[in-house]
Structures are given as structure tokens and as C-alpha cells.
Amino acid sequence: MTTFDTDGFLSDEISSWEADFENRYSSKLELSVAVNRLAHKMVYTIDIGSEDLSDLLLSTLLARQLSTFQGFVLLSRRGMIFQAEMLVRALAESMFLVGAICKKPDFAKQWVLGDEVSRKKALVRLNEDRRRRGEAPDETAVALIAELEKRIRDEGIIKPSTEQIAKLAGLESYYDTLYGFFSMAVHSSSRSLDKALQKDSDGKLTHVEYGPEIDGFDMHLDYAISMTLYVLHEIAAHFEKDVSEIEVLQKRNAELSGEAQQSVQSDRCEDAAPD
Structure with missing residues (x-):
């Protein structure tokens, strides 16, 4: 049997940590299973025979979510809390796109066309790298860059930012709060790295913490579940599917979130109470 000391998160020993996690967050994990099964049900029942761009994008975004x-x-x-935080951010990005497409049908085409801007930038970077290595620019790429520049200019193509997409979806509060918070894990910010530094009672650094985390997942589970349910609800409504099962799970998630907040507040009161 491999141990965490030799194989880290790939070790057999990690299964004991999983058991602790399951006991700690049993209600949220049960809800996650229900959300996952409902999402699978929708993935396999959506009819995408239509060539409507919004239908195609929403179907693929559902699978991605x-x-x-x-x-x-x-x-x-x-x-693996930091890695999980990266995926919460990814869930938010998909949610913003789904919300924007459902609320602004014309946005689907704008978003797809915006990829031409990214395509041009990628080609420019590739040729710049060739120059740095002393190589001549790729002439095919040069011609394609000129073609893309003309199309972008003539058609007024722009690539909307994540913030703009969130605003179109009416989800700017999510962008201003959780998206920025979870972006720290993606970009290896100094604040997120600082969490791994452990100190003794005198405030001196002792070691870098490396190992499974079990605390602090209440918020992560809450947001991941709520954002996935939002995506399910918006897409179900778009395809004129029944949303009652989704709303039942949304209500349950709200109840569990309230219970978690009460538990945290109770713990804080106990910590503050005099001995």
C-alpha cells in the first residue's frame, strides 16, 4: 500500500481522507449525486437536431458544466482544495456564458465570432516566437493574420471579456465576488500561496503545508452546486423542459447552505465564550 509520504494525492492512503470528507460533508455530497444524475438525464434527453447556434452552444456547455x-x-x-477552487472558477465561466446566451440570444453569434480575435493573437504570438528563435515568420500564418485583421475590422468583431459576459447574464455579483476569489487559486497569487505557510505560536515560519484539506469546503460545495443547478435551470427552460426537479434541488441547497452558516456562527460564539 502506497502512503501519502511516497505518492501524495496518488497514494492508496488517500482513501482514508476521502472517508473523513464523506462523513464531514455527507449531506452536500448526497445533493451533488442528485445534481449529477439530473444533469445526466438532461444531457441525454435534449434534442439538438436543430442547427440553431444557441441550441448547439447550450448543449455543449451543459456537457462541459x-x-x-x-x-x-x-x-x-x-x-485538493486549491485545485477544486480552479474548477469552481471554470464552473462560473460556463454559468456566465449560459446566462448570457439565454438572456441575449444574439450574443451566441457575437461570442463565437469573438474567437477570431483570439485566433489572430495566437498566430501573431507563434510568429513572434519564430523570430525570437531566429527563424523567418510562417508566410501562411502572415497571410491568415492579414485576412483575420480585415474581417475583424470590417465586421467590427470584438471578444467580450468575462466581466462583460457576466453582466449580460445579470450575474455581475458572482463575478465581483466568487470569481475574483477563486481566480487567486488559478493564477497562483501571493495570497493563495501564503495559506500554505505554517507558523508556530511565536509567529515564526515552520514549514510548508502539503496534504489533503478537509476544512473550508462548505462554500465551495455550495457555489459549485448552485452554479450547476443554475445552468441546468436556464438550459431546461430554453429547451422548454420541466424545471420542477431542478427547483427542488435548488431549495435543498439553500437549506443546507443556511444550516452551514448557522453552524459556523455557533462555532464562533463558542470560541468567543469565556472559559
């Missing part, structure tokens, strides 16, 4: 949600649950169960 579902697989990302599953990845989040798997990483969380192993106590």
Missing part, C-alpha cells in the same frame, strides 16, 4: 462539476467533486473528496 457536468464534467467540470464531476471533476470538482472528485478533487474535493481527495482534499
Whole structure:
């Protein structure tokens, strides 16, 4: 049997941590299973025979949201909190897109066309790298860059930012709060790295913490579940599917979130109470 000391998060020993995680967050994990199954049900029942761009994008975004949600649950169960936070951010990005497409049907085409801007930038960077290595620029790429520049200019193509997409979806509060918070894990910010530094009672640094986490997942589970349910609800409504099962799960998630907040407040009161 491999141990965490030799194989880290890939060790057999991690299964004992998973058991602790399951006991700690049993209600949220049960809800996650229900959300996952409902999402699978929708993935296989949506009819995308239409060539409507919004239908195609929403169908693929649903599949992306579902697989990302599953990845989040798997990483969380192993106590990989920073990696799980990266996927919460990815769930938010998909949610913003779904919200924007459902609320502004014309946005689907704008978003797809915006990829031409990214395509041009990628080609420019590739040629710049060739120059740095002393190589001549790729002439095919040069011609394509000129073609893309003309199309972008003539058609007024712009690539909307994540913030702009969130605003179109009416989800700017999510962008201003959780998206920025979870972006710290993605970009290896100094604040997120600082969490790994452990100190003794005198405030002196002792070691870098490396291992499974079990605390602090209440908020992560809450947001991951709520954002996935939002995506399910918006897409179900778009395809004129029944949303009652989704709303039942949304209500349950709200109840569990309230219970978690009460528990945290109770713990804080106990900590503050005099001996």
C-alpha cells in the first residue's frame, strides 16, 4: 500500500481522507449525486437536431458544466482544495456564458465570432516566437493574420471579456465576488500561496503545508452546486423542459447552505465564550 509520504494525492492512503470528507460533508455530497444524475438525464434527453447556434452552444456547455462539476467533486473528496477552487472558477465561466446566451440570444453569434480575435493573437504570438528563435515568420500564418485583421475590422468583431459576459447574464455579483476569489487559486497569487505557510505560536515560519484539506469546503460545495443547478435551470427552460426537479434541488441547497452558516456562527460564539 502506497502512503501519502511516497505518492501524495496518488497514494492508496488517500482513501482514508476521502472517508473523513464523506462523513464531514455527507449531506452536500448526497445533493451533488442528485445534481449529477439530473444533469445526466438532461444531457441525454435534449434534442439538438436543430442547427440553431444557441441550441448547439447550450448543449455543449451543459456537457462541459457536468464534467467540470464531476471533476470538482472528485478533487474535493481527495482534499485538493486549491485545485477544486480552479474548477469552481471554470464552473462560473460556463454559468456566465449560459446566462448570457439565454438572456441575449444574439450574443451566441457575437461570442463565437469573438474567437477570431483570439485566433489572430495566437498566430501573431507563434510568429513572434519564430523570430525570437531566429527563424523567418510562417508566410501562411502572415497571410491568415492579414485576412483575420480585415474581417475583424470590417465586421467590427470584438471578444467580450468575462466581466462583460457576466453582466449580460445579470450575474455581475458572482463575478465581483466568487470569481475574483477563486481566480487567486488559478493564477497562483501571493495570497493563495501564503495559506500554505505554517507558523508556530511565536509567529515564526515552520514549514510548508502539503496534504489533503478537509476544512473550508462548505462554500465551495455550495457555489459549485448552485452554479450547476443554475445552468441546468436556464438550459431546461430554453429547451422548454420541466424545471420542477431542478427547483427542488435548488431549495435543498439553500437549506443546507443556511444550516452551514448557522453552524459556523455557533462555532464562533463558542470560541468567543469565556472559559
